[in-house]
Amino acid sequence: MFDTSEREEIREQLTMRARADPDIVGAALVGSGALGQEDEWSDIDLVLQLADYADEKKVVARWTKWIDEQFSTADILDVMAGGVRYRVFLLNSSLQIDLSFFSYGKFRATGNAFRLLFGSPNPPSAPLALNMDNAIGMGWLYALHARSALARGKLWQTAMMLDDLRNQIIALACLRHGLNPWHGRDADRLPQDELQALQSSRATDLTWGELGRSKEALVEQFRAEVEFHDPSRARSLAEPLKILGAAAR
Template sequence: MRLVFDTSELERVRKRLLELASADPDVVGAAVIGSHALGHDDRWSDIDLAIGVRGPLTEALQRWTLWLQAEFDVMHHWDLPSGPSVYRLFLLPGLIEIDIGFMPAEVFGPRGPNWRTVFGSPAPLKPTQPPNVDYLIGMAWHDVLAGHKYLSRGRFWQAEHWISSVRDQVLALACLRLGHPTGYAKGAHLLPASVTEPLQAALIRSLDEPELRRALTAAIAALTDELALSAPALAARLTPLLARVATDRAEQSEGPR
């Protein structure tokens, strides 16, 4: 099966979806969202749309799902709620992904810059607040402690999860500091090598205890470096505590302490 698509095929599917939206009397507006809205899409892009719906979303979701199953032989779909809206994600046999945001008519409008109205009158863009730096720092030290605890308990899969999450929080903090998108590592490719290269040492290569401890130590080092830039005063308080975790070699136990 193909993982790279002909852009003309993607455009054909997108055009057909917009035709369905235009013909649906309960759809008050439609927009192209995601990378295609700004002309940044490529052969690996999903098809992302938003539609404003008059009346209950449940009826529109059911109706549209039946249409897409009939036209594109949908293999699977699932929902991602977002406030009063629901994003339904469809997988087609050719591994094409369609993401459609079903929005109540009264809130139909952009949630960010990746929006191009096709028809309808969307509500104005409401500025979204970036994540709070204290929240990201809190998540980071929480994940450090969780990684250490599960590593000490000998629960290596859980330790891997939390240690990797520390790395993700460092990326988010650096993106926030430099004005890049923070969610889902969308701004990670814009970060300087001074941020990303040290984080490579935090990549986990196996579930052996020494390897997990090495990766945790590297993640803590990257976190303390980022704290010094993102929140210097807080870094002065947290760095000694994080250093204690990095140097701890507590014995494993069978269960929680």
């Protein structure tokens, strides 16, 4: 397990290398490190701005090789979003390093958690908002598959579909309360009565009866969220949600 002093030392080395790399013309901290809100479990989030002449793939490969040699990488994961590569490193110490390789014209703040280290960022843009329509659509889709999985006796699939349905409910609830809906980051800040309802709707074991009870409770919670966000859509969904939430026979 890494400690905070190791994390700070690695972050300083990453920053120094970025300043010395002719292919990097800007860098910023994002996430908890940018806000001074790190704890012992926080990772390193560093955004890099590529020079307009830089070859992104070669820069990424060079940085990947250097990080592995310096800090011992266990594995990497690439996430592509908006034409930007987010390379996630898992070190053997379990420390996570997120390096974002922004092209010269895309380097900018996309939220409040942005602390410029050097360079000239482009004008900031708003963070990507939760697609409410998609969250509602995915919610009823998970409910539908939970119903069919349970009817077929596929208890593990049912549990997975119910977990996915609950995630959509949490995202919609966070949106309703003005909280960050992404990856459950603000889920713990939801009102206690709502958290208790979500907890109560979890199946206590993987049995047909418990999963059926969980499905019924979650579909009702989902219906209430849809009603708040889009009453017209809630009316359209009323009958199928009633069927999906009904006790299985």
